[in-house]
Structures are given as C-alpha cells and as structure tokens.
Amino acid sequence: xxxxxxxxxxxxxxxxxxxxxxxxxxxxxxxxxxxxxxxxxxxxxxxxxxxxxxxxxxxxxxxxxxxxxxxxxxxxxxxxxxxxxxxxxxxxxxxxxxxxxxxxxxxxxxxxxxxxxxxxxxxxxxxxxxxxxxxxxxxxxxxxxxxxxxxxxxxxxxxxxxxxxxxxxxxxxxxxxxxxxxxxxxxxxxxxxxxxxxxxxxxxxxxxxxxxxxxxxxxxxxxxxxxxxxxxxxxxxxxxxxxxxxxxxxxxxxxxxxxxxxxxxxxxxxxxxxxxxxxxxxxxxxxxxxxxxxxxxxxxxxxxxxxxx
Amino acid sequence: xxxxxxxxxxxxxxxxxxxxxxxxxxxxxxxxxxxxxxxxxxxxxxxxxxxxxxxxxxxxxxxxxxxxxxxxxxxxxxxxxxxxxxxxxxxxxxxxxxxxxxxxxxxxxxxxxxxxxxxxxxxxxxxxxxxxxxxxxxxxxxxxxxxxxxxxxxxxxxxxxxxxxxxxxxxxxxxxxxxxxxxxxxxxxxxxxxxxxxxxxxxxxxxxxxxxxxxxxxxxxxxxxxxxxxxxxxxxxxxxxxxxxxxxxxxxxxxxxxxxxxxxxxxxxxxxxxxxxxxxxxxxxxxxxxxxxxxxxxxxxxxxxxxxxxxxxxxxxxxxxxxxxxxxxxxxxxxxxxxxxxxxxxxxxxxxxxxxxxxxxxxxxxxxxxxxxxxxxxxxxxxxxxxxxxxxxxxxxxx
Numbered sequence: 001x002x003x004x005x006x007x008x009x010x011x012x013x014x015x016x017x018x019x020x021x022x023x024x025x026x027x028x029x030x031x032x033x034x035x036x037x038x039x040x041x042x043x044x045x046x047x048x049x050x051x052x053x054x055x056x057x058x059x060x061x062x063x064x065x066x067x068x069x070x071x072x073x074x075x076x077x078x079x080x081x082x083x084x085x086x087x088x089x090x091x092x093x094x095x096x097x098x099x100x101x102x103x104x105x106x107x108x109x110x111x112x113x114x115x116x117x118x119x120x121x122x123x124x125x126x127x128x129x130x131x132x133x134x135x136x137x138x139x140x141x142x143x144x145x146x147x148x149x150x151x152x153x154x155x156x157x158x159x160x161x162x163x164x165x166x167x168x169x170x171x172x173x174x175x176x177x178x179x180x181x182x183x184x185x186x187x188x189x190x191x192x193x194x195x196x197x198x199x200x201x202x203x204x205x206x207x208x209x210x211x212x213x214x215x216x217x218x219x220x221x222x223x224x225x226x227x228x229x230x231x232x233x234x235x236x237x238x239x240x241x242x243x244x245x246x247x248x249x250x251x252x253x254x255x256x257x258x259x260x261x262x263x264x265x266x267x268x269x270x271x272x273x274x275x276x277x278x279x280x281x282x283x284x285x286x287x288x289x290x291x292x293x294x295x296x297x298x299x300x301x302x303x304x305x306x307x308x309x
Numbered sequence: 310x311x312x313x314x315x316x317x318x319x320x321x322x323x324x325x326x327x328x329x330x331x332x333x334x335x336x337x338x339x340x341x342x343x344x345x346x347x348x349x350x351x352x353x354x355x356x357x358x359x360x361x362x363x364x365x366x367x368x369x370x371x372x373x374x375x376x377x378x379x380x381x382x383x384x385x386x387x388x389x390x391x392x393x394x395x396x397x398x399x400x401x402x403x404x405x406x407x408x409x410x411x412x413x414x415x416x417x418x419x420x421x422x423x424x425x426x427x428x429x430x431x432x433x434x435x436x437x438x439x440x441x442x443x444x445x446x447x448x449x450x451x452x453x454x455x456x457x458x459x460x461x462x463x464x465x466x467x468x469x470x471x472x473x474x475x476x477x478x479x480x481x482x483x484x485x486x487x488x489x490x491x492x493x494x495x496x497x498x499x500x501x502x503x504x505x506x507x508x509x510x511x512x513x514x515x516x517x518x519x520x521x522x523x524x525x526x527x528x529x530x531x532x533x534x535x536x537x538x539x540x541x542x543x544x545x546x547x548x549x550x551x552x553x554x555x556x557x558x559x560x561x562x563x564x565x566x567x568x569x570x571x572x573x574x575x576x577x578x579x580x581x582x583x584x585x586x587x588x589x590x591x592x593x594x595x596x597x598x599x600x601x602x603x604x605x606x607x608x609x610x611x612x613x614x615x616x617x618x619x620x621x622x623x624x625x626x627x628x629x630x631x632x633x634x635x636x637x638x639x640x641x642x643x644x645x646x647x648x649x650x651x652x653x654x655x656x657x658x659x660x661x662x663x664x665x666x667x668x669x670x671x672x673x674x675x676x677x678x679x680x681x682x683x684x685x686x687x688x689x690x691x692x693x694x695x696x697x698x699x700x701x702x703x704x705x706x707x708x
Contacts, residue, residue, distance in 0.1 A: 050547055070550045078548040082541030086316070088323045100312050101549035145545075 001026040001153065001184050002047070007056035009042055016042040018208040020056070024186065024201070029179055031199030032188040033295065039208040040188040041081070044155050047186070048078050060153065074102065077151035081158045083138045084145075087131040091122055091141050094130060099148030109148065116144045120174055136167020143174060154178060155186045160194065172198070192295040202295070206303050216295065223301040225293045226263040229274055233258050234286035243281035248274065267292060313546075313559035314566070317530075321567065327529065331571050335522035336578055342518050343583055346510030346642065359437045361385050362399070362407035364392040369415035371456050376410075378448045385444045399429055405437035406430035408445065418456050424449070459486055509671050511583055516666035517639040519575035520601065520659050523568055524634065527609025528626035530564040534610075534701070535619040557610075557701050561694065564609050568602030585670065593669050593676045600683040601662040603690035608658055611693045614700035633657040661685045 002024040009017040017039045024030045032040050045051040047058055049069035058065040065072050085094050095113040104112065117123040120140040130138060139159060146154065156175065160168045175198065179185055189195055195202050196216060203213045212222050233240075235258075244260060245251050252261045260278065264270035267290045278285060291297070321327050361379065365372050380387040390398065395407035411425035418424065428445065430438045462485060466478045473481070534557070537543045546556050576594065579585040587594055612629060616622035634640055636650065637659025643651055654660040665682035668674045 048548055050544075073548065073550045078545070080541050080545050080548070082544075084541035084545040086320060086542065088320055089316075093319070097312070097316050098545070098549075101546070101551055103550075146548075 001028075001061060002030075002186075003057075003059045004043075004047075005057045005059075007043070007046060007053050007058065009046060009051060009053050016208050017046070017053070020205075020208075020210050022203055022210065022213055024184060026184055027179070027182050028200045029175075029185045029187055029198050031195040031202040032186065032205055033190065033192065033195045033202055033299070034188075034205035035190055038205045040205060041157060042208075043205075044078070044157050044186070044188060047155065048076060049073060074149065075152045077146035077149065077154045079143050079146045079154065079156045079159050081161060083135075083142050085130045085138065085141060088129060090127050090129055091117060091133070091144075092126040094141060095145055095148060098145040102149035104149060112148045112150070116147050119147070119177070120144045121170065134167070136163045136170065139163050139167065139171060140174065143171065147178075151183070153184045153186065155188075157188050158190070159187075160189070160191065192299065196295045204299060204302060211302050212298070216298075219295070219298045220293050223298040225297040225301040226265060227267045227270075227293055228291045228297065229262045229264060229267060229271060230289040230291075231260045231262070231274075231278060231283075231285055232287040232289075233260065233278075234284040240282040244278050244283050247277045247281050310555050310559045310562065313551075313556065314563050317533075317559065317563040318566075321563075327526075330522070330529070331526045331567065332574055335518055335571070335575055338518045338522065339514050339575060339579065340582075342514035343511050343579075346513050358382075358384050358386040359440050360404055361387050361441050362390045362395040362404050363387045363410070364390055364395045364407065365410045366392065366412050367410045367414035371415035371418055372410045374456070375448060375452055378452055379408075379444060382444045382448075384440050396429055399431055402431060404431075405434040406441055408441075415456075418453050419460050424453070455486065462486070509667075511579065511585055512666060512670045513638075513642050513663070515575055515579040515583075515585060516663045516670075517634075517642075517659070519572055520605065520637075520662045521630070521634040521639040523571050523601075523605050524609065524630040524658075525626070526571055527564045527568055527606045528612050528622075528630060529609075530560060530567065530606075531609040531611070531613030532616075532619055532622045532626065534560055534613050535616065535622050539619060553702065554698070557698060561606060561610055561697075564606035565602050568606045569598055572598045572601060589673055590669055590676065593679055596676070596683055597662070597665045597669055597679065600665070600686040600690075601658075604658045604662070604686040604693075605690075607690040607693040607697065611697040611700075614697040634659050636660075638663045658686065658689065661689075 004020060004022050007017055007020040008015070020039075020043060022030075032043060034040050042051065046053050047060070047065070049065045049072050052066070060072050061075060063071055086097065089097065092113060095116060096109060099109045099113060114123065114126070117126050120143060122137060122140055122144070125133070125137070130141065133141065143156070143159060159175075160171055163171065172194075175185060175187070187195070187199060201213065201215060202219060203210045204219070205211070212219055214222065241253050241260075245253065248262060250263055253259075254261070260283075262274050264274070271288075271290065275285065275288070321331075363376050363379075365376060376387055379385050388404070390407065392407075392409050395404075395409065398404045399407050407429050409427045409429065411427070414425055416422075426449075428438075428442065430441075432438070459482065463478070463482050466473075466482060467475070470478070534543070537546075543556065547553060576585065576587060576598070580587045609626075612626045613622045616625050634657070637643075637654050637657030638646070639659045643654055643660065643663070646654070661682045665679055665686070668679045668682065
C-alpha cells in the first residue's frame with residue numbers, strides 16, 4: 001500500500017529525516033514511535049505531500065507523491081496532533097466544513113457527517129459548540145473530521161495527547177473499528193504502551209533515523225532485550241550481597257534501594273531458580289517485581305536512553 | 310474558496326465581540342464624533358452661539374448700540390456682567406472671554422482717539438475667541454465709522470439748517486444714514502455643498518470613524534490567519550486538496566466583503582439617523598466604498614503577513630492603525646492640522662479615503678474628479694495585496 005524509499009529531509013542545517021525506508025501493507029496498523037523532535041511529524045507531512053522530501057520516494061497505492069499530490073490527499077486522512085477545529089462552530093458544522101473541502105456532494109456529506117458522529121459516539125452532541133466539549137470529546141471530533149471523505153489510509157499524529165484514560169480507551173476503540181473495516185492506519189506516538197497495544201508493525205525513530213522496525217517479537221529479537229526481575233532485600237549485609245553476586249554473575253545490586261536486578265530470557269521459567277539462589281546465599285526477600293520485555297526496554301536497549309529523553 | 314468564505318462568515322457572526330467591533334462601536338463613535346464636529350460646515354454657523362460677557366462701564370448710547378449689534382449676531386450672545394465678576398468667570402473657565410467697555414468709549418469714537426475697549430480671554434479656547442474677535446472687529450469697524458459720520462452729520466445739519474427743528478433733523482439724518490448700509494460691502498457666497506444641506510462635520514465623523522474602525526476589523530481578520538496557524542487549522546486545511554493560496558485568497562475576500570458591509574452600514578446609518586444625503590452621487594459612493602475596501606482590507610492582511618505571531622500582529626496593527634488614522638484625518642479633521650502633517654497625511658490610506666468622501670458628499674464633485682482618490686486606493690490596495698501574498702506564501706504557509 002505504501003512504500004517509502006530512502007527518504008531524507010533537512011530544514012537548514014537540521015537533518016529532520018535521514019534515509020528512512022519502510023513498507024506498509026494494506027489494512028496494517030503501522031506505528032512510528034519516537035520522542036518529540038525525532039522526525040515523526042516530518043515523515044507524516046511528507047507522506048501527506050505537505051512537505052517535499054529532499055531525496056527519496058513515497059509511493060502510495062501506486063502513485064508517487066511527487067506526481068499527484070492531490071490524488072494522494074483524497075485517499076488519505078490526517079488527524080493532526082493539535083485539536084484543529086473551529087471552537088465556535090458546532091460538531092456538525094465542523095464536520096460539514098472539513099468534509100466540504102473534499103467536494104463531496106452535499107446530501108452525501110450530510111449523511112456521512114451524521115454517520116461519523118454516531119461512529120465516534122457523539123451524535124447526541126451534534127448541535128453543541130466544540131468549546132463546550134471535553135478534551136477527549138474534542139479528540140474524537142478531531143478524528144471524525146478526517147473520516148468524512150472515507151480515506152483508505154488514516155494518519156493519526158499523537159491522537160491521545162492530553163486525553164484521560166476513559167476517553168483514551170474510547171479513541172482506541174474507534175481506531176480498532178476503523179482498522180477492522182480495512183483501513184490502513186499510520187499511528188505516531190511517544191507512548192510505548194499505545195504502540196505495543198495497537199500496532200502490527202512498529203518503527204522506532206530516533207534523531208531522524210529508523211533504528212529498528214518490525215513486530216514486537218522481531219524488535220525483541222533485534223534489540224536482545226530481556227525480561228527483568230527486581231528483588232528488594234530486607235536488610236542485608238555486604239557479605240550476603242557478595243555471596244548472591246558470586247552465585248548470580250548477571251546480578252546488578254543497587255545499594256541505595258537495596259534491590260537486586262536480574263535479567264532473564266523467560267520470567268516464568270527462570271524466577272524459581274533465581275529466588276532459590278538468593279535465599280541460599282542468605283538473602284531475605286522483602287518484595288519481588290517482574291517486568292516482561294516491553295517496548296520501553298527495547299527502546300532503552302536500542303537507543304541507550306529512555307523515551308522521555 | 311466560497312466554502313472557506315462561508316465558514317469565516319459564520320465564525321464572524323458567532324463572535325459577538327467581532328460584530329460589536331465591526332458595527333455597534335463604529336456607530337457609537339460616529340454619533341460622538343458627529344456631535345463633536347457638529348458645527349463644522351453648518352450653513353447657519355455654530356449650533357450654539359459663543360457667550361460673551363460684557364461689562365459696559367461707559368453706559369452711553371453708542372456703547373449700547375455696539376453691544377446690541379454684537380448680540381444680534383447669530384454666533385454671539387452677550388451676557389451683562391460687572392468687570393470684576395467677568396474677569397473671575399473667564400479665569401475660572403466658565404466663559405471664553407469678556408469685553409470690558411471702559412468709560413469714555415463713546416467720546417473716544419467721536420474724537421477719534423484710542424478706543425478704551427478690552428477683550429479679556431482664556432487663550433486655550435481659541436476657536437470661541439476667534440469667533441468673538443471676528444464679530445467684534447466687524448461691528449467695531451462698521452459701527453465706529455457710522456457713529457463718527459452720524460455725529461458729524463447731525464452737527465452739520467443742526468448748525469447749517471437750524472430752522473428745520475431737531476425732529477426733522479433727526480429724520481433727515483436717519484434717512485441719510487440708511488443710504489449705503491442696506492447692502493453689505495462685501496457679498497459672500499458659499500459655493501461648496503450648496504445643493505444639499507450637508508454638514509462637513511457629519512461627513513468627517515462618518516468617513517473618518519468608519520475607516521478607522523474598518524482598519525481594526527480587517528486587522529482582526531488578518532490576525533485570524535495567524536490564529537489559525539497557531540491552533541493548527543491552517544495545517545489541517547493544507548492536508549486537504551486545497552491550495553495554500555486559496556486559503557489566503559478566501560481570507561482576503563472575506564476581509565473585502567466585511568469592509569464593504571461595514572462601510573455601507575455606516576453610511577446607511579448616517580443617512581437614516583443623521584440625514585446624510587447618500588443620493589448625492591450613488592455610483593460614486595458605491596465606487597468609493599469598493600476602492601476603500603480594497604485598500605483597507607489589503608492593509609489588514611498585510612499587517613498580519615509581516616508579523617510572526619498573533620500577539621505581534623495585534624500590537625503592530627494597533628500602533629499602525631492609530632498612527633495612520635491620526636495622521637490621515639480619521640481622528641482630527643485634516644484642515645485643522647499643521648501644514649507639515651497635512652503633507653505627510655498622503656502616506657495614509659485614511660487620507661485618500663476621507664478626501665474621496667469629502668469630494669463626494671461635501672464638495673459634491675462629479676465621478677471623474679473623484680477618480681484620483683479611488684485610483685490611489687485601488688492601486689495601493691493591489692500592491693499591498695501582492696506583497697502580502699508573497700509574504701504569506703513564504704512565511705505563514707510554510708510548514
């Protein structure tokens with residue numbers, strides 16, 4: 001559906017995107033994960049033909065974006081990061097306006113607007129002004145405004161920023177239903193759990209480069225990230241810690257929190273042996289915390305920094 | 310483009326503040342300015358005569374005649390007062406001036422010696438003093454001469470023809486004094502705004518205020534582009550198949566439309582409530598409104614185009630509009646400004662628009678003679694628009 005080849009874009013001396021390539025299949029949810037300023041929005045804007053790449057090509061549904069930008073815009077919907085709505089207009093008026101930009105016949109547009117409002121569960125608020133809506137409701141209208149021309153590809157640029165958990169779930173549900181309907185979705189986020197929850201394929205982007213790409217399983221393999229067991233000890237002396245460390249060479253001890261961190265390939269399989277070794281070395285366990293391989297640990301492994309950096 | 314225009318129109322009328330700024334506030338200001346400029350260009354002079362305190366210490370027939378003649382002028386109303394009280398009232402600002410006619414005034418006229426009349430005044434009230442001085446000079450020049458002639462003639466008649474008696478003598482004297490005084494020495498004829506009873510003050514108030522407020526309205530429209538840039542709607546518009554230039558042209562069209570509506574409403578209001586005769590040259594009025602709207606709307610967009618942020622645009626607009634309006638005659642009528650400022654005024658849009666409306670309503674010139682003002686407005690508007698489009702394309706629409 002989408003082929004991106006050796007894409008590069010600079011703004012002055014700043015290289016925002018460097019030699020980026022990826023493919024997106026029809027009906028896939030493709031996640032672009034990276035911190036703010038990593039180059040996510042630049043890629044989105046190039047895909048949407050709003051920006052012209054310095055080099056490289058984007059082919060969408062067989063059309064090179066350099067050849068027919070208008071056609072690309074007709075098959076693509078973009079949900080911007082900001083709530084880009086006219087606050088003084090009602091929800092229905094906003095939908096009619098944004099949909100009207102795609103030259104949809106009025107009767108069809110009216111029908112689409114009502115159906116879309118129903119789809120995002122806001123039909124009962126159709127005549128209320130946007131400035132009376134909560135942040136989450138605005139986000140849903142923000143998505144709805146990009147659906148009226150029935151795009152085959154939908155780009156969601158950080159659609160859950162500043163949204164409470166309840167509304168976030170509502171948005172996830174909407175996105176899930178859109179994907180179930182066969183829509184290809186490109187989802188940019190800096191929330192790891194969102195990418196982990198949703199995306200069939202994830203591209204991790206850092207400083208304009210894609211540093212890893214694949215399913216969560218593939219990324220785990222690429223990064224060699226492991227599960228983590230954290231054990232808090234109940235008052236132990238130096239000798240005990242030394243004994244534990246000699247028994248378990250991979251152990252990392254944090255003197256400030258009095259905790260031991262052990263990496264393993266499989267928590268369920270490895271945890272009994274680890275507990276035994278600590279107790280046999282004289283350690284008294286106060287609490288155990290486990291964490292499976294997450295996108296966060298993969299990101300940390302790949303970039304050497306946490307995503308909030 | 311029409312789709313965007315309708316959206317802007319809908320947003321405009323949903324924004325009460327914008328509507329008040331565009332229509333109600335200008336109407337209030339027009340009323341206030343019309344009252345302030347009320348006397349300018351009136352056919353019957355001031356709406357209220359200047360009150361002149363008079364302290365007549367001479368108390369002769371001649372001094373009474375002078376006072377009565379002053380009082381008969383439409384521009385002046387005399388108020389008797391003693392000299393100390395008159396001085397105090399002027400100092401306290403209750404009156405602009407007072408005339409003190411000292412003892413011996415009548416005799417001095419007969420003898421041709423220095424006339425003991427003093428006009429004391431508050432020099433901050435130049436206009437009223439000017440009116441009094443003008444009236445007083447005229448009365449004194451004509452009356453003093455008449456009084457001297459009358460006194461000499463009376464003396465001559467009674468000495469040369471003692472047999473005719475004093476009543477006959479006075480009768481002959483009266484007839485003789487009428488000769489040559491029935492017609493004014495200088496015939497004055499106003500040649501401007503004679504067809505209709507037009508008040509210059511009203512034209513000034515409507516045109517000046519309407520253009521000033523119009524500039525604020527269109528600057529607001531221009532600033533809304535930056536607002537849309539900041540809240541992301543411009544980017545979202547660019548995600549659609551629309552061209553960037555279409556977004557800009559729709560804003561310009563909207564600013565132009567609002568300008569036409571606002572100016573038309575102001576003139577219709579002045580016609581309905583203040584009697585400004587719009588029928589004096591309807592095609593001319595329509596063309597002046599269109600030309601002014603082109604120039605003003607392009608300036609509003611330009612001010613937004615050169616600013617980087619909405620706040621910057623708002624500050625820049627306020628300063629530019631106020632300076633240009635003060636200079637161009639929107640706030641103070643141009644003809645009472647110093648010559649240097651009158652020359653500098655040509656740099657402002659307000660000047661050309663106000664002059665055009667003066668030509669239309671006050672001077673009542675034919676369309677061809679108002680064309681220069683219209684051309685300046687249209688050409689400057691088009692040039693400013695071109696620059697604005699370039700600036701917007703390179704700065705605002707860039708991602």
